[in-house]
Amino acid sequence: MAKLAFTKSKAFYDQYFRNPNPDKKSTHYCPGCGHGNVHKFIAEALEDFEVVDRSIIISPVGCSVFAYYYFDTGNIQAAHGRAAAVATGIKRTHPHSIVISYQGDGDLAAIGTAELIHAANRGENITIIFINNAIYGMTGGQMAPTTLIGQRTTTTPRGRDVHNEGFPIRVCEMLNSLEAPVYLERVSLHDTKHRAKARMAVRKAIKNQIDGKGFSLVEVLSPCPSGWKMDPVDSIKWIEQEMTKVFPLGVFRDKSKEVESFHFEKPQLPADQITDALGLSQLKVQHFEQSKPEEKYRNPGIKAAGFGGQGILLLGVALAQAGMLEGYQVSWIPSYGPEMRGGTANCHVHISEQPIGSPLVAFPDVLIAMNRPSLERFQNDVKEGGLIIYDSSLIDIEPSRQDVEIMPIPATRMADELGNTRIANMVVLGAYIGYTNALNKETVLATLDTIISRKRLIDINRQAIEKGYEFGYEMKQKASGK
Amino acid sequence: MAKELLKGNYAVVKGAILAGCRNYFGYPITPASEIAEAAAYYMPLVGGTFIQAESEVAAINMLYGAVSGGIRSMTASSSPGISLKQEGISYAAGAELPIVVVDIVRGGPGLGNIAPEQSDYNQIVKGGGHGNYKNIVLAPNSAQEMCDLTMLAFDLAFKYRNPAFILSDGFIGQMMEPVEFPEPRTDFPREDWALYGDAESKKNLISSIYLDPDELEEHNRKLQRKYQEIEENEVRYEEYHLDDAKFVLMGYGIVSRMLRSAVDTLRKEGLKVGMLRPLTLFPFPKKQIKELADRGAAFFVSEMSNGQMVDDVRLATELKVPVYFYGRMGGNVPTTEALIEQIKIYYQKS
Amino acid sequence: MGEKVLDKHITVINPELCKGCGLCIVACPQGVLKFHDKFNSKGYHYAYYVGEGCTGCSVCFYACPEPEAIAVYKKGYVLKENEEVL
Known part of the structure; x- marks a missing residue:
């Protein structure tokens, strides 16, 4: 049946009780920030797939450090850059849980590069939502690994210089050289059509995990009007005009139809089988006579x-x-x-x-x-x-x-x-x-x-x-x- | 009960599994790699998970994630690797996650060498990462205790929701001795703070963030009350010929084995020496030390370090009595004979 | 009280939760969302629906970053008991 009401998802808390702000209905995000849009895509997907109760969302360090204010799911707040490792740990512990590692560009593509690449390479059955807004928002607008060449930030006051800072990192392309990832797509929030694509990509990345398909990552080009010092409408224009040139949109990898479903099992063994597995039940109490040396x-x-x-x-x-x-x-x-x-x-x-x-x-x-x-x-x-x-x-x-x-x-x-x-x-x-x-x-x-x-x-x-x-x-x- | 002759490093893994540990995340490093190898072999056989992580940092954060799930889980490493893990340990302490970490200490600073040292005392017992926190620290001195104290580490970690360490060294890890194993533990209650990926547990948040200064202070005060409770209830130590001792030998881990031999030899010669061996480095047997100091006993501390635990001994004596120190570094192990020589010198003085 | 079925599409904007970013306004294909002259208590010129012309396309709902600032109801939506959308 076609949807007749577009309202706040049940995967969000009704009241954001963890937010110290007296307003328990608004997010902490700045006007026009893309985080909220992506939160809505995630929440809607979890609700539609009926997995809200078994979902665990990892909040990173960055503006989305407080993602746990909003999602009525299990929540873990992780150290800077470590979300993919934390996601690995909880997913392997409770393989039936739906684990979403939600990360920004500094968290994922700078300090957490190793954790990202290796989680992808192991083909962890997790969903990573990567918000690329080409800047460090939380800390006040410093250069990100995805900052564009020439882009001014508080730590590239004369613009990013390739001789000093190198080039923007293209995460999807980088991960696409690995064997294990199942689904890699870069999407954008710059207009209605692209938001619709982004929404579908997030759904697919979550569905893949539910189906046991393996590692999925969606990179979202997302506006940061405060960090960019632009108004929200100019921000989405800037994504279209500047960011998409450096970060081409599209599906880089989709093997979700080809790969077999796989879910780890964590059987709880009875005591005797544990003893057997450790080789302890084979140990015999043997009585050997003691020697009688001089x-x-x-x-x-x-x-x-x-x-x-x-x-x-x-x-x-x-x-x-x-x-x-x-x-x-x-x-x-x-x-x-x-x-x-x-x-x-x-x-x-x-x-x-x-x-x-x-x-x-x-x-x-x-x-x-x-x-x-x-x-x-x-x-x-x-x-x-x-x-x-x-x-x-x-x-x-x-x-x-x-x-x-x-x-x-x-x-x-x-x-x-x-x-x-x-x-x-x-x-x-x-x-x-x-x-x-x-x-x-x-x-x-x-x-x-x-x-x-x-x-x-x-x-x-x-x-x-x-x-x-x-x-x-x-x-x-x-x-x-x- | 049958015994098995095996290395301390293997006893750790078997003990951990018997204590209900079902996840191991680690990165290879000498002399702790055998623990990872044993975990790689045994974990899948008991329905557990073993992951060789891409880094020490990743390993400790996988552990953070796994323990968020309320399941007993561990990592192990050696000194330089532990330095790298300190960030994650601080987060676990802040989020009150009962992680268990084994440190098979090697020579430092820097790359140092792969021989046994006890130079991680400060970085483990005093916290090590940022913030006002403490780890529970257990110091085995035999293969049997590598098993027993690992099991205890899980119990204490979960009892107090606090990181617990096994602080050992390459010497004990490599040493083979007979080990008697207890029955496996299988029934564990659901932890009311943990995330199980279900409706009942989803209200839980694993986090170390307290933005408000008063809230963070209150959180820290709560942690300090917990440490106080641990100090009141969980001090463990071994006494050896202390009743009439006027000279108390102190050492933990492998050094305590040499000290025990020294006590045997020196007692035969009529010297009134005894040994106080801490099994828990935090909580530290401060009260016991103070009582001995009040009695007028002098102390002799030996460590395979520049003297780290000795500071705590001095504090516990309130500087009322002499506290002598003999340390070896670089992987050199103090022999019983060398200890006896040193002890005799100081014994005369005191 | 009998059940109430909406006889037209409508967009409902909560003025207090709107941060005035304007993304819904530029996204709306019908041009039926506008900035209000008034400020809300947070100091934003909030967006509002002019009251006519909504096609229930939901574009504004997905353009809006706030989970609860915009709701879109399509014609035929059956209101729950005590539910009000206007």
Whole structure:
């Protein structure tokens, strides 16, 4: 049925109760300002599409900072330039909401350029209404990114000079180079015909969002009589005569018929599915018997060091994991601070019967050195009576310490014989527990399921641990004179 | 309950999801990127959203938008990134939005380096952005606390409608320890201030604008009353051998772990040292410090900074007792051994 | 009271909400909107409908930036109870 009454939209508040002005029926906009026209187009569209209740309008910084005075919708006031990011956040949170980011030229095309371009590039299913009036109105008529060449503003008192200020930014053309936007149109408010087009463009941009089509932006060439220091009627003439030359009108992009509807879903999962998704329900309470090492091998602080790529960090993780399974307190920390220099990778592991204070191991009980720089660098830190294990197939010197136990092991060669030099770390790990019994071998083997992501490699790592364990055990027997 | 050995950075994300967080917006930065990576992996699995934002500024503003929707949401970054986010944090404080932000602090100023520091204390605990506001700030010192305090951060943020921070560092983020996870939270009430995109909630306005000077002053007074209430109710700290301590060690985060070891060692040598570790940096355990100072205990504060929290300790003691400071910077971590050496020097003096 | 149906198109301008920008006046195809000699309480020469010649085209409604300053009713519009448009 044809419309018989053109009256204030129901999407506006009856009384603008948030406006501190005693007049609760008038907008705060200056006479002849285009914001009001565009507000009316938006309100009418929301009402006609019956989405007023689920709409959320983002007020920017600029003259439309108080858009929330008027719209009887959800309202968010955003920081300068951030409206598109704020719109993204609320839209993704409540995908059924209809989110309109209403922005001026300073907000959108200067300080908020990044937020605009990336919201457009992600194809956010939001509607951006961009009021281009070629000036900063709110702050008193300074240059906008869309100010015309030669246009006088309070910060271009002699007119915009391309050498100093560059050229007006054409937002639609710029966004049109992106793949994702669905609808980009530039319209104008300069006469009846163009206002009608503008009204239809706003409707389309909102309808696209309702239909899940994606990113839509309507750029509106809009009069700012106060900022331009013109009367309202001259202002619309100026749009026609000057602005449309620089900012050609028209549809730059319309893929709304081609693209499929898409709406994000935000399912609310029950607790058990959340636990599953986080991998927590797979965690088993396993009871591994605690090892019973000699006194001197209890509560070790271990430092493992070598080249990056030797699996040093994983070796440490396996130790900590096994320690945890046996009910010890454990900590693991990779190389930190100055230790990171020099191309060595190292980690610190505590396995302790008591709560662990510092997770650092400045003075290790056990040093596992997988290359020569590591041995040279850290051997003097080892506590008296401690243990140094080093890969004798790669390190051609012997430790200089006389007051510690030393176990050389040709770990890389042994790993090579098993068919993969990269498992030397596990050979050393096996040797450490074989020598000290600090952890049970079964526990260490049980960690492989967790720490080795490529399942086909589990078996060879297991062999490496076994082989290392035998080696370490025999070395201990020899050292004990058995 | 089974435990999982995992890094602090991962414990943050799992804890957040268990606490009901369903949106993560972030920008990559070392040493906080693992949090974003974990969120990118897990959020979609629990019906949540992960967006790698175009900038730190965009990320915090996406968070502003998301939390306007009344849904638990977060971001994380590291020091230079937090500097960029300060604008949005100020807006969230003004609009009383319960955003949760994790700061994995690194060396500064400027680009500094990617090693752990605690030099963001001032920019997080004292506000950081413009205006008269405070963040709730929690300082974990283990992987377990990275989970637990992240969960608490959401609860406190929503309880008080206030930004809440996890102030941690690259050291704790990288450290692996066993973590025991609680059951997930699933039932959350509708927030009466939030926007859900429906008729019931559309009356709500999320804004930090108060044009009238008296109104803005009243808003600020309301915020200050809220901070007062937080100070009265939410101070959390750990005491260690304080009963007879005449020398109190203070540090937060990773440094407190070294201090704890130092206490163990020094107690064996007969020194009457103890530790007071703030878990909340705002609210700060001022009362507890004052009580110890009134008792005549001297203080020794260690931070991985030029001495930022130490100012608050001095204020809380009302300058009645000596407050000594030992700091390391640039990513250097004070070892237990170095701390013990320093503590012994000052212990003799006091 | 029986329902009332408008027998002609009319434009209703609220003089207090008009800011005197004149955009409706230049837009009106019939030229039936004019500035009033009087000022409203805000100090604007407000626009008014001369009372004859409206075609209900609604051009002035969309030209006016104020949500509530102009209303246009077409012939056949059924007034709601207690509604007055004049």
